[in-house]
Amino acid sequence: xSRLGGEVRILQGAGxxxxxxxxxxxxxxxxxxxxxxxPSGWRFWRRPxxxxxxxxGGAYDLVVVAEARPRPRFRHAHHxxxxxxxxxxxxxxxxxxxxxxxxxxxxxxxxLELANLSLIxxxxxxxxxxxxxxxxxxxxxxxxxxxxxxxxxxxxxxxAMVEREQLLTVIFFLLVAVVVGQLAGSARQRLMAxxxxxxxxxxxxxxxxxxxVATDREQVRDAGVTTLERWLGVPVxxxxxxxxxxxxxxxxxxxxxxxxxxxxxxxxxxxxxHRKPSGTGTATQxxxxxxxxxxxxxxxxxxxxxxxxxxxxxxxxxxxxTMIVTLTRQLGMALERTxxxxxxxxxxxxxENERLRSALLSSVSHDLRTPLASIIGSASSLRELEPxxxxxxxxxxxxxxxAESERLNRYIQNLLDMTRLGHGGLKLERDxxxxxxxxxxxxxxxxxxxxxxxxxREGRLGCRCSTYTRR
Numbered sequence: 001x002s003r004l005g006g007e008v009r010i011l012q013g014a015g016x017x018x019x020x021x022x023x024x025x026x027x028x029x030x031x032x033x034x035x036x037x038x039p040s041g042w043r044f045w046r047r048p049x050x051x052x053x054x055x056x057g058g059a060y061d062l063v064v065v066a067e068a069r070p071r072p073r074f075r076h077a078h079h080x081x082x083x084x085x086x087x088x089x090x091x092x093x094x095x096x097x098x099x100x101x102x103x104x105x106x107x108x109x110x111x112l113e114l115a116n117l118s119l120i121x122x123x124x125x126x127x128x129x130x131x132x133x134x135x136x137x138x139x140x141x142x143x144x145x146x147x148x149x150x151x152x153x154x155x156x157x158x159x160a161m162v163e164r165e166q167l168l169t170v171i172f173f174l175l176v177a178v179v180v181g182q183l184a185g186s187a188r189q190r191l192m193a194x195x196x197x198x199x200x201x202x203x204x205x206x207x208x209x210x211x212x213v214a215t216d217r218e219q220v221r222d223a224g225v226t227t228l229e230r231w232l233g234v235p236v237x238x239x240x241x242x243x244x245x246x247x248x249x250x251x252x253x254x255x256x257x258x259x260x261x262x263x264x265x266x267x268x269x270x271x272x273x274h275r276k277p278s279g280t281g282t283a284t285q286x287x288x289x290x291x292x293x294x295x296x297x298x299x300x301x302x303x304x305x306x307x308x309x310x311x312x313x314x315x316x317x318x319x320x321x322t323m324i325v326t327l328t329r330q331l332g333m334a335l336e337r338t339x340x341x342x343x344x345x346x347x348x349x350x351x352e353n354e355r356l357r358s359a360l361l362s363s364v365s366h367d368l369r370t371p372l373a374s375i376i377g378s379a380s381s382l383r384e385l386e387p388x389x390x391x392x393x394x395x396x397x398x399x400x401x402x403a404e405s406e407r408l409n410r411y412i413q414n415l416l417d418m419t420r421l422g423h424g425g426l427k428l429e430r431d432x433x434x435x436x437x438x439x440x441x442x443x444x445x446x447x448x449x450x451x452x453x454x455x456x457r458e459g460r461l462g463c464r465c466s467t468y469t470r471r
Contacts, residue, residue, distance in 0.1 A: 090132040
């Protein structure tokens, strides 16, 4: 369904038809499609799901999807799974509750009536249902029925009963025990499902917090790999495009000694190219030990996540499959977020560089115009007013042209040095420079302009300045 753009939703409630009807109304569904219900077997009174949904009368079209061939009447696989041998915990719970109930009933037989003794066995059924589930409760109900009939009804140590009151008591005990055991077992299943849902919600919240504090791609990748390895208990690998852009390379893995075979690397490359999962549990190369899941966001593949699911003793359940899908989606969105943040930072840096370049050009144009104006003015004066100028005036104008030309040369040299500094062509060297040297250099630069001006210097201070040297 996800390949066709659908979304999986699990509805929980007392009745499937009512929950489906209410969800369709809530989402504004125009057409509701349901599958043809499998025959219920001995539960002949149960109506098909389509009829029960139609009974609610929703404002939508109801379409029943038929099958090409009829399905078997009973679910054989489910039937076999239900009656598989008891686990050691269920066996201990059933045996313990049964023995405690028999002991208590035997001790209180002379103080309680027969009907009250049945409540002790009923309590054992409730305890079995609460501790081990519905199947343990049904076994406790059958064992309690046999023990109650064999040990406490007349004739003793026989399953035969001659008194009508005792027969009714035993039969009603069995009926009540079966119903109570079913209800208690269902309540336990719902409680376990609620705990599992709460645990999954806590895990997702923890994972979201870990991703939210990750600032770059590497941190997001490490958080995702660590979380999946800890919760699933399987080796996890993250593959991304190599530096040359010609293939995939293993970027991160837990444990660190994880290595992929050529067939597994080919499956990961196939998932990258086709944007579909491959490996175990999928329709492509299901014989591999790994499952590769591409992380796709905004029509862009951000990486391939590998899970070695073959090391698990049991296959993944529906809740774990849903957890993997949710975690991979969050990981993909976090990787996309870091990519967008990096692109935004690059764009801002480019804009700042452009702004600084514009400001530099504006400043340079102003600084270059001043010496150029002096050179042009002095040169034009020499050409047009040469007969009227004295020898001293001509020398002064030539000195001005030479000084402004040297000044212009220094500006251009500084611009070249700044360009080389930005590209790594220069290195920065720091050294102590005396303040007297700086003042002397400034006075020498302004020597012609300070003729007839008295300059006084006081004190001897040092300052730390930066100078640029060529490589």
